[in-house]
Amino acid sequence: MSKPSSRPGAAASKDGDICPVCKSSRYLNPNMKFLVNPECYHKMCESCVDRIFSHGPAPCPIAGCKYTLRKPRFRKQTFEDLKVEREVDIRRRVASILNKQESDFTGLKAYNDYLETVEETTWNLILGVDVDATNKRLKLWEDAQRAERHSSVNRPSALQGDPSAPSESAHVVLKKGNLQRKVQTAGNAKTKTTAKTDSSNGTPEPAAHEAGAGRTDAAKKPDTGFSFAGLKAYTGPPKAKPFDPYGGYDFAFQYYTLQPDYTVEWLAKPKVDPENIGGGWDIADWYGCAMFDAFSGLGVFIGDEVAEKERLEHVSGDGEIGTRRAADAAMVPTGDVIMDDVF
Amino acid sequence: MKINPEYKDGIQLDAYREIKCLQELRHPNIVQLNSVFTTKDQTISLVLEHLPLGDLEELWKNKDILYQAPDVKAWALMLSQAVWFCHANHILHRDIKGSNVLIAADGTAKLADFGLARKFADPGRAMTFLVITRFYRPPELLYEATHYSAKVDIWSTACVIAELCLRDWFLPSDTDAGQLSIVTETFGTPTEESWPGVSKLSKYVAPENSNKTRGRPMSWWRERLRLLGEDGVDMVRGMLRLDPKKRFNADEVLNHRYWTNEPKPSRAEELMLRIEMGKAEKRKREDERKRGGAEVESGRADKVARKLDFGSMRK
Numbered sequence: 001m002s003k004p005s006s007r008p009g010a011a012a013s014k015d016g017d018i019c020p021v022c023k024s025s026r027y028l029n030p031n032m033k034f035l036v037n038p039e040c041y042h043k044m045c046e047s048c049v050d051r052i053f054s055h056g057p058a059p060c061p062i063a064g065c066k067y068t069l070r071k072p073r074f075r076k077q078t079f080e081d082l083k084v085e086r087e088v089d090i091r092r093r094v095a096s097i098l099n100k101q102e103s104d105f106t107g108l109k110a111y112n113d114y115l116e117t118v119e120e121t122t123w124n125l126i127l128g129v130d131v132d133a134t135n136k137r138l139k140l141w142e143d144a145q146r147a148e149r150h151s152s153v154n155r156p157s158a159l160q161g162d163p164s165a166p167s168e169s170a171h172v173v174l175k176k177g178n179l180q181r182k183v184q185t186a187g188n189a190k191t192k193t194t195a196k197t198d199s200s201n202g203t204p205e206p207a208a209h210e211a212g213a214g215r216t217d218a219a220k221k222p223d224t225g226f227s228f229a230g231l232k233a234y235t236g237p238p239k240a241k242p243f244d245p246y247g248g249y250d251f252a253f254q255y256y257t258l259q260p261d262y263t264v265e266w267l268a269k270p271k272v273d274p275e276n277i278g279g280g281w282d283i284a285d286w287y288g289c290a291m292f293d294a295f296s297g298l299g300v301f302i303g304d305e306v307a308e309k310e311r312l313e314h315v316s317g318d319g320e321i322g323t324r325r326a327a328d329a330a331m332v333p334t335g336d337v338i339m340d341d342v343f
Numbered sequence: 344m345k346i347n348p349e350y351k352d353g354i355q356l357d358a359y360r361e362i363k364c365l366q367e368l369r370h371p372n373i374v375q376l377n378s379v380f381t382t383k384d385q386t387i388s389l390v391l392e393h394l395p396l397g398d399l400e401e402l403w404k405n406k407d408i409l410y411q412a413p414d415v416k417a418w419a420l421m422l423s424q425a426v427w428f429c430h431a432n433h434i435l436h437r438d439i440k441g442s443n444v445l446i447a448a449d450g451t452a453k454l455a456d457f458g459l460a461r462k463f464a465d466p467g468r469a470m471t472f473l474v475i476t477r478f479y480r481p482p483e484l485l486y487e488a489t490h491y492s493a494k495v496d497i498w499s500t501a502c503v504i505a506e507l508c509l510r511d512w513f514l515p516s517d518t519d520a521g522q523l524s525i526v527t528e529t530f531g532t533p534t535e536e537s538w539p540g541v542s543k544l545s546k547y548v549a550p551e552n553s554n555k556t557r558g559r560p561m562s563w564w565r566e567r568l569r570l571l572g573e574d575g576v577d578m579v580r581g582m583l584r585l586d587p588k589k590r591f592n593a594d595e596v597l598n599h600r601y602w603t604n605e606p607k608p609s610r611a612e613e614l615m616l617r618i619e620m621g622k623a624e625k626r627k628r629e630d631e632r633k634r635g636g637a638e639v640e641s642g643r644a645d646k647v648a649r650k651l652d653f654g655s656m657r658k
Contacts, residue, residue: 243602243603243607245420245424245597245598245602246424246427246597247370247371247372247424249370249428249431251431251432267466269467270466270467273467273490276490276540277539277540277543277588278483278486278488278538278539278540278541278542278543278544278547279483279488279489279490279491279492279540279544279587280483280488280490280491280492280494280495280586280587280588280590281464281490281491281492282492282588283466285433285463285492285493286463286464286465286466288433289433289462289463292433
């Protein structure tokens with residue numbers, strides 16, 4: 001094995017091309033693929049993964065790594081730098097749980113505070129600060145959000161549970177594989193220490209403040225992991241309105257009712273005119289039209305409208321009132337133009 | 344715009360009609376007139392809202408835009424509401440056709456071009472029968488009736504809806520006489536029994552018994568307008584009755600069970616997406632064509648180097 005690596009040309013790609021588990025190199029096996037598992041991000045070749053993990057979960061073969069890995073979670077790495085790979089994974093996970101938008105908040109300030117909390121949470125996970133506590137809070141928040149969205153589904157009992165038993169659910173998650181006892185004790189110790197840092201100044205200020213507030217309110221409200229000031233309550237998708245064929249418009253007559261027929265002397269002829277009947281002209285249409293023309297001005301007070309308009313113009317202090325009024329006057333067709341109907 | 348000495352306003356008639364009507368009408372499915380201004384060289388400019396997504400005629404002609412029964416229902420509903428709003432305000436549009444129903448950026452259809460619109464006529468006053476584009480002209484106008492009602496718009500609306508389903512012209516013809524013959528062929532020959540008063544119309548000629556047609560059977564309608572479903576066909580047939588007195592009015596159209604029965608009309612955003620997708624598809628194809636024949640999709644000759652063709656370089 002040392003032979004190819006000692007060759008000067010192969011030195012540059014030495015690290016990337018030798019599997020740290022079986023020590024086989026790409027030189028001997030050109031089709032070799034390297035995979036990582038998002039638990040510990042240790043790289044190994046595909047044949048090693050098949051060999052070690054085909055029969056179920058097994059501890060990571062890299063010396064000193066305490067994680068238990070499963071085969072289905074192995075994948076090809078996207079980024080060359082495994083630190084970046086890990087950070088992207090963490091960010092993706094945090095973003096899928098803390099997924100509020102600016103429109104969900106009452107203001108920009110609240111939204112920026114929220115974003116800061118998100119960033120603090122992300123960096124806690126990346127740098128390994130308070131990992132258990134942060135994970136627990138994320139879990140609580142995720143459950144709370146889900147319960148809010150699907151209010152028909154029973155609220156998870158973890159939410160109603162006593163918040164003073166913090167590491168309960170975290171331990172259930174970790175209790176797998178042959179390392180469970182060690183992890184449990186280690187986890188207990190860790191939560192104790194994190195609780196200490198939490199109470200001092202381990203977490204950022206707004207989050208710590210809110211966590212504190214959550215604890216005092218615990219009697220009233222279940223702990224949701226995070227609480228954000230200025231977050232609007234979830235109202236659910238807007239309900240579909242009942243179908244209105246008129247699209248919300250209504251032309252009910254306020255000042256008159258339309259009769260089916262009117263007896264007027266000069267209307268006697270058009271009523272029976274056969275040409276009108278064949279062409280479809282309907283005198284009822286014209287009744288509606290004429291009545292509308294006669295009465296639609298009722299209830300409209302131009303004086304008031306003008307006064308209102310002037311008041312508005314006065315308030316805005318517009319210098320071009322005169323020209324604008326002239327333009328308005330030009331817009332309105334003057335009523336006294338009498339046109340012969342040529343159609 | 345030239346000044347016409349015949350009219351005191353000095354404005355061309357269609358512009359005058361358009362300004363007059365659009366100023367009155369405010370409805371989400373009617374094009375909005377924002378302002379009117381004149382310039383020194385005697386032109387009138389109307390500022391209308393911007394409707395960038397084309398019109399209903401473009402829509403059915405563009406085969407890249409795929410749409411379904413709910414989409415047709417949504418467009419038909421918007422058009423019917425616009426027509427109803429005009430009629431409720433006593434305005435006849437008189438030029439409803441696919442290319443006059445424009446589509447806004449958010450997918451809603453808007454009725455435009457009020458160049459032939461007018462108010463309902465007073466008793467005894469004749470109106471011109473030379474309105475409405477031929478394919479959409481109802482039989483009473485083909486018979487040159489001068490006293491007609493809002494029902495002429497209903498006929499045109501039904502034609503537009505039918506076109507959307509067919510993705511083709513509904514009643515196409517070359518001449519006015521041809522239009523009349525295709526209408527009678529489709530709906531049967533009108534007689535004094537089926538249409539009281541039709542014989543008084545100036546162009547009506549009483550048919551000889553041998554010439555009478557009975558109209559298309561129901562199966563023809565169901566087959567052609569499959570996208571509308573049973574209720575839709577019933578509504579469109581009600582809107583296309585020969586006798587204008589028996590034809591639905593705008594209220595009856597909007598209260599038809601077609602709108603409330605399944606499927607529900609799609610929302611405007613969905614319509615917008617369909618149109619945008621179709622247009623993008625078309626653009627893509629045109630780009631490819633411009634690039635010169637594009638690549639052969641797949642086949643045995645894929646891996647073979649293409650023969651170099653210098654023929655196009657010769658002039």
